[in-house]
Amino acid sequence: xxKLQRIQPPVFPIEKIIIPEAKSFRLSNGVPVYLxxxxxxxxxxxxxxxxxxxxxENMPLLASTTNMMxxxxxxxxxSEELNRLIDYYGAFLNLNSEKDNAGIVIFLLNKHIEKIxxxxxxxxxxxxxxxxxxxxxxxxxxxxxxxxxxxxxNLAVDKFFESVFGKDHPYGYKLKNEDFTVLTPALLTDFHxxxxxxxxxxxxxxxxxPEKTIEILEKYFGNIGTGTVNTDDALTLPKEEKRKKIHIDxxxxxxxxxxxxxxTINKRHPDYPGLKILDAVLGGYFGSxxxxxxxxxxxxxxxxSSSVSSFDLAGYKVISTEVGSENCRKAIDEIxxxxxxxxxxxxxxxxxxxxxxxMEGEILRMFDGPFAxxxxxxxxxxxxxxxxxxxxxxxxxxxIEPDEITDLARTYYNIDELYEITVGSK
Amino acid sequence: xxxxxxxxxxxxxxxxxxxxxxxxxxxxNILYNVGSRDEDPGMTGLAHLFEHxxxxxxxxxxxxxxxxxxxxGENNAFTNNDITNYYLTIPSENIExxxxxxxxxxxxxxxxQKNLDTQKKVVxxxxxxxxxxxxxxDAILKLRPLAYKIHPxxxxxxxxxxxxxxxxxxxxxxxxxxxHYAPNNAIIALTGNIxxxxxxxxxxxxxxxxxxxxxxxxxxxxxxxxxxxxKLTIEKDVPSEAxxxxxxxxxxxxxxxxxxxxxxxxxxxxxxxxxxTRLVREKKLFSEINAYITSDIDPGLIIVQGKLMKNIDIQxxxxxxxxxxxxxxxxxxxxxxxxxxxxxxxxxxxFSNSNIMNKGVNLSFYELLGDPELINKEVSEYLKVTRExxxxxxxxxxxxxxxxxxxxxxxxxxx
Numbered sequence: 001x002x003k004l005q006r007i008q009p010p011v012f013p014i015e016k017i018i019i020p021e022a023k024s025f026r027l028s029n030g031v032p033v034y035l036x037x038x039x040x041x042x043x044x045x046x047x048x049x050x051x052x053x054x055x056x057e058n059m060p061l062l063a064s065t066t067n068m069m070x071x072x073x074x075x076x077x078x079s080e081e082l083n084r085l086i087d088y089y090g091a092f093l094n095l096n097s098e099k100d101n102a103g104i105v106i107f108l109l110n111k112h113i114e115k116i117x118x119x120x121x122x123x124x125x126x127x128x129x130x131x132x133x134x135x136x137x138x139x140x141x142x143x144x145x146x147x148x149x150x151x152x153x154n155l156a157v158d159k160f161f162e163s164v165f166g167k168d169h170p171y172g173y174k175l176k177n178e179d180f181t182v183l184t185p186a187l188l189t190d191f192h193x194x195x196x197x198x199x200x201x202x203x204x205x206x207x208x209x210p211e212k213t214i215e216i217l218e219k220y221f222g223n224i225g226t227g228t229v230n231t232d233d234a235l236t237l238p239k240e241e242k243r244k245k246i247h248i249d250x251x252x253x254x255x256x257x258x259x260x261x262x263x264t265i266n267k268r269h270p271d272y273p274g275l276k277i278l279d280a281v282l283g284g285y286f287g288s289x290x291x292x293x294x295x296x297x298x299x300x301x302x303x304x305s306s307s308v309s310s311f312d313l314a315g316y317k318v319i320s321t322e323v324g325s326e327n328c329r330k331a332i333d334e335i336x337x338x339x340x341x342x343x344x345x346x347x348x349x350x351x352x353x354x355x356x357x358x359m360e361g362e363i364l365r366m367f368d369g370p371f372a373x374x375x376x377x378x379x380x381x382x383x384x385x386x387x388x389x390x391x392x393x394x395x396x397x398x399x400i401e402p403d404e405i406t407d408l409a410r411t412y413y414n415i416d417e418l419y420e421i422t423v424g425s426k
Numbered sequence: 427x428x429x430x431x432x433x434x435x436x437x438x439x440x441x442x443x444x445x446x447x448x449x450x451x452x453x454x455n456i457l458y459n460v461g462s463r464d465e466d467p468g469m470t471g472l473a474h475l476f477e478h479x480x481x482x483x484x485x486x487x488x489x490x491x492x493x494x495x496x497x498x499g500e501n502n503a504f505t506n507n508d509i510t511n512y513y514l515t516i517p518s519e520n521i522e523x524x525x526x527x528x529x530x531x532x533x534x535x536x537x538x539q540k541n542l543d544t545q546k547k548v549v550x551x552x553x554x555x556x557x558x559x560x561x562x563x564d565a566i567l568k569l570r571p572l573a574y575k576i577h578p579x580x581x582x583x584x585x586x587x588x589x590x591x592x593x594x595x596x597x598x599x600x601x602x603x604x605x606h607y608a609p610n611n612a613i614i615a616l617t618g619n620i621x622x623x624x625x626x627x628x629x630x631x632x633x634x635x636x637x638x639x640x641x642x643x644x645x646x647x648x649x650x651x652x653x654x655x656x657k658l659t660i661e662k663d664v665p666s667e668a669x670x671x672x673x674x675x676x677x678x679x680x681x682x683x684x685x686x687x688x689x690x691x692x693x694x695x696x697x698x699x700x701x702x703t704r705l706v707r708e709k710k711l712f713s714e715i716n717a718y719i720t721s722d723i724d725p726g727l728i729i730v731q732g733k734l735m736k737n738i739d740i741q742x743x744x745x746x747x748x749x750x751x752x753x754x755x756x757x758x759x760x761x762x763x764x765x766x767x768x769x770x771x772x773x774x775x776x777f778s779n780s781n782i783m784n785k786g787v788n789l790s791f792y793e794l795l796g797d798p799e800l801i802n803k804e805v806s807e808y809l810k811v812t813r814e815x816x817x818x819x820x821x822x823x824x825x826x827x828x829x830x831x832x833x834x835x836x837x838x839x840x841x
Contacts, residue, residue: 011497039448090770092777140735150664150665255551354495355495369780
């Protein structure tokens with residue numbers, strides 16, 4: 001028998017990636033519905049999303065609390081009944097409230113679709129925001145907040161957003177203890193009436209579509225009437241704070257949290273796919289430069305990563321890590337050094353090959369299965385984009401050259417413009 | 427119904443294959459039958475440190491991650507009391523890269539001093555990040571030795587004392603590898619876009635030549651039966667107080683396991699669980715409370731843990747938890763709750779098995795338990811549980827003499 005050749009990897013090119021398109025139509029009241037047929041099991045993922053995120057609130061916690069109170073009682077069911085029924089039908093309901101959007105995602109067995117949709121209508125359009133439940137939620141939230149404030153990484157993230165997006169903007173402002181005592185049912189009802197409306201809403205369904213899905217959706221959501229017209233002022237743009245370097249002292253911690261980054265372009269910008277690839281090289285995957293240097297070579301940390309993310313009004317990039325406090329300064333110097341190298345030395349062909357393949361594998365995973373498909377659909381749809389964004393990303397992954405990466409690093413990673421937040425003992 | 431086929435190689439390696447054409451990917455899961463319970467009490471944390479070392483290069487391949495990434499693959503691993511489990515997902519065109527990488531690191535690691543030194547530091551940072559630099563992070567470090575006096579479950583996977591990791595030497599590492607990492611001590615599951623024939627052929631080609639090894643025989647001291655309630659109070663600078671309670675249960679394969687698992691669902695499954703409803707919503711004693719069962723192969727634990735609201739006396743909160751627990755023993759409203767938790771179990775099984783990686787992890791673990799068919803028939807074991815079985819098991823296991831309680835108190839005035 002021929003001796004097995006264990007030195008060279010057996011690698012083959014990945015076939016062309018084809019992304020299934022969502023079918024779209026509108027209910028009779030105009031609500032857009034997107035259907036993504038995929039998967040083997042008799043299950044679906046159902047998402048109701050509204051332009052009702054933090055950016056729409058005029059006081060802290062209003063958007064997220066309105067969202068969290070949706071399941072705390074409706075016109076036909078008490079909070080206990082709603083929660084018991086969702087559990088009884090074996091469904092998994094996630095309330096989510098983000099910077100721009102808010103809504104619910106529910107995973108269910110197809111056989112319960114009718115009952116679950118009836119419950120969703122109650123939750124989304126007939127909530128009653130009882131005062132007792134609100135008070136008790138706010139006490140719980142305050143107590144979670146106080147625990148979270150003990151963690152260096154949370155303090156660092158909050159300070160980072162405040163610095164990058166400004167202390168007066170919903171993307172940036174930090175919470176205070178007092179914020180947990182001012183919300184009332186009337187404020188929530190008002191926010192709900194203005195933002196949880198058919199005009200602000202979309203439905204995304206993925207999985208093995210049960211028969212009559214469209215009819216059932218029409219039955220429960222096609223006749224929901226227009227809400228109060230939202231006459232609030234146009235959204236204000238975030239505005240960054242002046243101070244770039246901030247240290248928050250937290251005595252007695254063994255590790256310090258580091259966040260370095262700034263606001264940047266978002267998904268709508270033509271350079272964004274290239275920036276995603278640059279980010280991968282820097283700290284976006286396990287074999288990235290930051291991981292290799294700061295974890296695998298120096299052992300300063302359990303993990304370090306960089307990311308580029310998009311909100312509606314802006315994007316941001318950030319490098320995140322927790323390091324032994326004694327190594328904090330050394331780790332920061334290494335981070336800047338890695339950025340400078342990217343700005344001055346072209347990435348080698350070999351490294352670029354690794355990053356390309358890594359990105360291709362990631363893209364494949366973004367479209368693997370009904371749940372991933374729905375998430376990927378939503379994350380371009382909410383920017384008014386479609387799958388052509390992903391095809392541009394795939395194309396850029398295949399064709400980007402080392403010089404372009406250097407240029408992007410110079411354009412988007414100007415070290416003087418980066419915020420540097422550290423939290424820990426001196 | 428998950429269809430799979432299995433085979434064994436001459437060297438003892440067991441392989442399971444489940445074909446799923448709906449995905450362009452294949453998941454490859456390798457379970458090594460070694461966990462923190464197999465460690466020497468004087469040198470704990472080794473199984474987990476090993477999980478880190480396994481990414482530092484093997485005898486023919488200087489680096490694990492890079493070639494995997496070139497093939498569009500992704501991987502991770504976890505270690506627990508019982509097993510060390512590695513998994514990767516990769517485009518089906520490149521599954522052979524997975525075989526190439528995994529067989530080489532089963533063959534032999536590149537035991538480099540530099541890699542060992544770095545990974546020791548990384549694990550110490552992991553220990554600091556998870557256990558020391560988080561409020562309540564060290565609770566589990568206190569709780570295990572309270573519940574277990576003899577059995578190796580008394581130390582956590584990260585190790586009993588981080589000094590064990592600091593002082594471990596390369597020879598001990600080599601020794602550990604050859605006495606636990608072996609084809610005859612591993613199970614592979616291939617799930618996703620791969621045929622049985624391909625899986626068989628590639629397994630023979632890449633793993634077939636690795637020789638069987640002398641695996642250290644497991645001979646663990648059984649934990650003596652607990653006869654008295656145990657209590658421990660610690661005080662730390664934390665924003666609110668926390669309560670932890672654990673009860674001993676039987677091994678994963680005991681027939682009470684399903685009943686006890688359903689009990690934790692009745693107590694804490696979803697927003698409508700009893701603990702949450704009674705103690706968070708109604709009595710407002712806790713800001714959060716949870717209950718779960720450890721799925722340990724040797725006799726494990728039921729764990730209840732909760733964080734208290736401000737100005738609540740911890741003893742009072744403890745008594746309230748006991749009342750909810752006692753309620754299981756003479757409950758009249760169990761019937762509809764049981765239907766609920768069974769439905770929920772059924773649906774979470776369907777969801778868990780809609781993902782190729784989960785299918786691979788589950789198949790490998792069930793094979794280790796001795797019956798891969800459990801992946802299809804466990805649901806019916808849950809459905810068989812009756813109200814009487816719930817009451818009976820609560821009365822036998824969830825009793826004070828079988829319980830250890832940790833009061834995690836706060837030194838702050840405003841708590």
